[in-house]
Amino acid sequence: MAVRIVPAIKPGNCPGGLMRRSRGLTAALVLSLAGAGTGIGLVLMPEASAITPPVAFTADELPTWQPNGIVFAMAEANGTVFAGGTFSAVRPPDGTSGAEQEAVNFVALDAATGNPTSCKLAFTIGDGSATVRALEVSKDKKTLYAGGYFGAVNGTPVSSVAAIDIATCTPKAAFHPGFPATVRALAVTDDTVYAAGDFGTVEGQTRERFAAVDAGSGALKPFTANADEPGRAVEVTPDGKNVLLGGDFFDINGKSTHALAVVNATTGAVTKTYSNIPSNSVVKDIATDSTGFYTGNEGSGGGVFDGRIGLNLSDFSEKWRDRCLGATQAVLPYDGVLYSASHAHDCSLEGQFPDGKRNFFNAQLTNYEGAAPAPVDGFVRSPRKLGWHPTANDGIGEGIGPRTLTIAEKNDVKYLWSGGEFTAINGKPQQGLTRFASTGDVGAPTTPVASAGSVKPDEVQVRWRTSYDADDSKLTYRIYRNGSSSPIATVAAESLEWQRPQASWTDTTAKAGQSYTYRVTATDAAGNTSALSANAAVTVPSSVQSYPEQVRADGASLYWRYDDTVSPYVADSSVSGNTSGVQLNAPALRQTPGAISGASTAMGFNGTSQQVYSDHRQTVGNTFSVETWFKTNTTRGGKLIGFGNNTDRNSGSYDKQIYMTNTGRLVFGVSNGSARTITTGLFDTYNDNKWHHVVGTLGAGGMELIVDGQSKGTQSISNPVSYEGFWHVGGDNLSGWPTKPTSNFFAGQIDETAVYPKALTAAQAKKHYDLAKAPSDTVSKVSATEDTYVNQGAPSAANGASTSLAVRGTSAYQTYLRFNLPAAPAGQVLKSASLQIKTSTQANAGTTDKISVVPVTGTWSGASTTFNTKPALGATELGSFASVPDGSAIQSTPLDTAALTPVLGTAYSLALTSTGTDPLWIWSMEATAADAAPQLVLTFGPK
Template identity: 80%
Template sequence: MRRSRGLTAALVLSLAGAGTGIGLVLMPQASAITAPVAFTADELPTWQTNGVVWAMAQANGTVFAGGTFSAVRPPEGAAGAEQNAVNFVALDAATGNPTSCKLAFTIGEGTATVRTLVVSKDKKTLYAGGSFGAVNGTPVSSLAAIDIASCTPKASFHPSFPATVRALAVTDDTLYAGGDFTTVEGQQRERFAAVDASSGALKPFVANVDEPGRAVEVTPDGKNVLLGGDFFTVNGSNSHALAVVNAGTGAVTKTYSNIPSNSVVKDISTDDTGFYTGHEGSGGGVFDGRIGLRLSDFTEKWRDRCLGATQFVLPYEGVLYSSSHGHDCSTELEFPDGKRNFLLAQPTNHEGAAPAPVDGFVRGPGKLGWHPTANDGMDGTEGIGPRVMAVAEKNDVKYMWVGGEFTLINGKPQWGLTRFASTGDVGAPTTPVASAASVKPGEVQVRWRTSYDADDSKLTYRIYRNGSATPAATVTASSLEWQRPQASWNDTTVKAGQSYTYRVTATDAAGNTSALSAVASVTVPTSVQAYPNQVRADGAQLYWRYDDTVSPYVADTSNGGNTSGVQINTPALRQTPGAVSGSSTAMGFNGTSQQVHSDRRQTVGNTFTIETWFKTNTTRGGKLIGFGNNTSRNSGQYDRQLYMTNTGRLVFGVHNGSTRTVSTGLFETYNDNKWHHVVGTQGPGGITLYVDGQAKDSLNANSTGTYAGYWHVGGDNLAGWPTRPTSNFFAGQIDETAVYPSALTGAQVKSHFDLAKAATDTVSTVKTTEDTYINQGAPSTAYGTSTSLAVRGSGSLYETYMRFTLPAAPAGQVLKSASLQIKTSTQANSGTADTVKVVPVTGNWTGAGTTFNTKPTLGTTPLGSIAGVPEGSAVHNVELDTAAVSAALGTNYGLGLTSTGTDPLWIWSAEATAAEGTPQLVLTFGTK
């Protein structure tokens, strides 16, 4: 199965130039996908089969596909009629359309199938193997040679293979075959054989094996042949699934004994430095992944132990592309058991030093950002998905072709065949999910769950503040489909007491840009928020405050930890009141299926602290927080956990060969529907459980299991743990979860508990209940339903009026600051060079009834002003006189905007649909 190693992919990487407007990014002439990936993940229109594609080869811009099918049809929604294609089709690599070459592979009895295709070195002959008795009526015996130029079978080439041929490889003069046969031309050749590439005459090569051969490849120097299959012996020598033999004689060169007995080799391929195997198996201890081996001595470089039946491996330009249904890459520190990933890519070699062996094997190189999606496939087939791949070139464009039994590609109907190109990346990244938080004056933390792009793992994020068209910051971050960690940026130019809005876009290397994220709003406090500030200062590397407004993202407020969370089964958001005084909210869990898991796989040492607040009246217990090796599925390894028993007791424990736990006393129960603070620590002195600031129990257990996993809140496996509750899942509210890489001291724990009840500032944002403006040039016209408001002093007078329903100050607090937020509209020249004043409105007015002729009276003492507003749609703050606004708390309060100049200001009204556009007051309350 010689691959297209001779192709050289000279991709033209043209970086996009960013425009100044949001999303205005110039498209390059060629895509710039993240190196070393050579192909986009955007599927191209391709004719499709009505059955399974088992084999592929390519030559001179034509792709040959063989399998078990009877017809091909146009891509979904395209014009054209179905065509007969009896187990074979030739297609134009650049268009995806069938060529004029028509071959029918048939058999007298049973179902004919083509299982392997290979092209001669001179690109003139196509060899096909499988189970068939004729090609276009010309008698053959499971192996045929096709003249490519004339698309006709070579009648003189007809060696007799009495059983299925599953694999082929060719040199200048020899064709090697593997399969189910035990004789060739009446002579003993058990599962592997060699024939003359021109005449088909049997060669003296003998490499007899005891079970089917499924893969064969010749080393680049032509001296050895690589054999793969189900076998356990080769020429009498023990070697399971893989062997190396002499290319001339078949004598054994290298045997292998470290492939599990329940796994087989499905494919072998080579490049200039190594060879690679794809494996499939069943049962416990199975090996389903890929191995990279050296050509110099045929020893193993690395072993990727992902589970998921690898069918094909194709090295190309330093990347190993593979087709499988990979569903568990836990051993590779990648995705846990769950969703199937059908098309994967990884470097052929580790960059730099390889990692240390684990369980005797060097982990495979990490997966790259190439991730087209597929599915298991057609009814009645094996449910494998993609089975075979080939790279073809035409008109200086390279195409990755994929065949198999799938019926969907990237979520769209497509049967059996698809292809991807080296240019034309048109898929934009997913839209970031963003939030913002501020725990002290002078700083806003903007954070977002990184986006996913199927062929770009390194994305550029632009953060836009207050609706500006110019980004306030640009950040690059890497992500994969199964690994989307939080990214963040600290805005240190903000002012205390003012509100800010942020939106984020993601752009790939080809310039494709996502939509803007939803608006993330935040008000900067006028004083430090004691509790969250202390959690950050004490070194939390995960800090979930549960103030999130959208699913499925849970933001991490830690200082640079960026360990965000993913909500499972939609927990209830923004539950009030939260555990910490002020504006913080909590998350509600139903006790049956809801949880949050961290979005970053990690390992945790023997020194750590877990901390959270909870409130519940459950009698079924459940996990509050813990560490486990899976995400949405039950973990198989799990410890470092706090959980509640059915009676309301709290348990904290680790696992170092056995469970080691501490708990509250028999009558110390906490399911009383009140907020409680619980902390578990482990360090050199052992483990300690704290509740509500007090140490409850400790144990000299200073070690725990080492494995990669995820933090879980609200649920995960509890099987086998002492006083296991009825439910793995917690029913109640959880707030202020934090994880630290150190063991907090008793004093620190007590400080956190005390600070949670300390007085803190609260912020209210109050939108207008009514607004309008008047126009001297239209003295009888009311503008109460206008989406814009205007201010101008002379020429033709404009004045704007707004009404707010002000809240009363919270008990024990006073108004500390007040500001008016407005947003200039998108019309040309919406800004003004003049000073705009904010004054009280003393007369009565309504939006529907106010005109220039009936305008209300304005106060003469300004509450605040803004000296000039720049052009461009953006949010602006006007600080107001705190005493004057304080006197109006608890009332309906009117404000007017006036100017003495001739340059008008245009802003959005409450009726505008523009995001961030509604005028609002920002009121900060705090202790006297």
């Protein structure tokens, strides 16, 4: 049976619609191009003071008056923004005061406040519904030209095109060319107005879909560029010599050219034709800057082109093509960045986000920062997308979302305005109009999701999934240890909404046998800071953990251990990997016992909807290995691990996978255009609810499947299919593969998943299997079962119910802690022990004095012990804190294991004492603060 391994051509799902053209400004906003690399990764960088260059605008929406319909067209002049469309009124932003105002298909607004100005124009028609579809301002900023379908402006007769004196806000009666059908786009030079639309004549003369009239009188000009289908976009090249035409057409002046053409600005004679835009796609918008021009495209059906094209002005040749799907309505180049309005939902062909949610606003470089890459499928991919992502929705009408863009300036602030069909911006109600400024970034990044792991003494790897910020792709992360208010480290990393690689930092000051907690914040370039992540706790082992260290040493590039405590993050524990996982539909965390000995846990999957996928798009080479542990009693099969071209949706291309059949047999499959598989024997089944280890490899010698350290078969294979995709664990598509199970999803537990960029040998796989059974350290965290302190200043007071405890030598405070110590596990001994306390939030809770930990030899109780009845203490010091810094934080000190070993399995008491004058205040077991209770951390290991 054939296996789908090439991404299918997907329909655009983008309905046709009316178009609005917008033009880029040529004024320069000076921004430095920081971080010029095309990749997203961990970088070192200085902090900036604004949004991440070269993005020029925040993603924070500003209060803006809004129409009760759709905005199709926008233009700006002298700090005023003009908006036209199909609506009858405008109202204040939601949550503000003010009365609705009449606005008949047109409104003028202050660029800086978003409020209507005194300019009122009504675009009307005697029969039918009037609409404004194009707005353009003259070069001298004195005249506003409007196009659409209307018969009068403020009662002055016109015919679908009008000229407005901006100073007086009145129509120019002398300008009244006759356009008998809808005008969809305008372009203006010093003396000419070019129009595109549905018309076949102008002033009674044949002008099919494109025409030019005198900018002053409206008299028809000789320019003739007759098209067989509607015109939707028109733009004049910066030198004024040529006109760029866009639309539905297949023919201009008898010459074959589809959707795009270049013609002489005076005569309309065809200068350049195009034949590589699909027949089911059209050009909706054209805009220029000093070096290029750009098209926004829309289509429907299979093989649709919905994205953007960048072309050279020098010879009108194509320099790149963005094949994202999602009906681009407007393009706007500004200071090296192309802003676009669309509902892009699938940028797989660009090596970016897969088919999924709609992204209504995008920004990308207009040109490559270095040499352009080699073509893919005959097209040069577009330059990288940038971190600017305000959100919108489909809205009303055709459900297109945003339709138009323009930039205005007032009081030295630039504003990017958008109009369209949307009814929400950034999750808040806002219809038809919105704007973003070049200053005032107030949106904080999302809160990082952190994890911490340690596989050898004196080293902790702190990992987190990078955060997302709608207008900053470069974020600064601060790591806080044990609740300290001062960061122990600062790391910078890049991320985009759909590309959030793992970042990490290694703590080499952590001590063996001690426990630590870490929290992480993210700060954008404007100083907006996220909340602290949840605590990520870890205990540093006293000896190297043999299994994970061997996986790392063997070169795993992805290593998911499933020890994480929070959703939706699965940490990559490989040495230098950044391919973290994203949990889908809440798999069960911290399942015990895990596959390997020690404290490692597994993840549970329900077999119907749960999986973990990576959001790091990559290409897998001709040599790789996949490895995982699993335990199940399912009779419905399912995918254990595999590679596919989507993330949270079913992949259309998928292989490099291990799956289970309904009977419990294992299949390893790779495609070279057809399915190549190795399957365990008929009675070689593994759904016996025991832990099993499986490895699939591909290398120069072919494929091999290894289960529980034993080879289950090999097969030769050449030319495995290569495509960009994502790793999946617990589920993804299996359609078309041999012995396909009932379920694509696996029901059971999975642990210790790894991917390698090489073929593991059978000996290496066997070693991994054997190491999992080798004894390793186990950690017991024992919280105090009783605690109190005594106070010489109140010698008769019992403080067992207090939420805090105190230690001081002069005017003595002493603290007593009782723990129920576990016995050592069979065959193991106590290898390390430490006492963990947390300073309270009281001012000056820390101390500069030494705090000693000693055994309690007398009797005591939290309920009755006072200073007058305090117990006797042992003279031998078990451990000590040299000092404790101020600020509520966890502190830890090693304890004497030789002294604790004889009392394992008993109730044991410790005292905290001091000879100094500076008190220490810590939380008691009665406190509700996180990690408040005093704890013993005991590490047991083989003798």
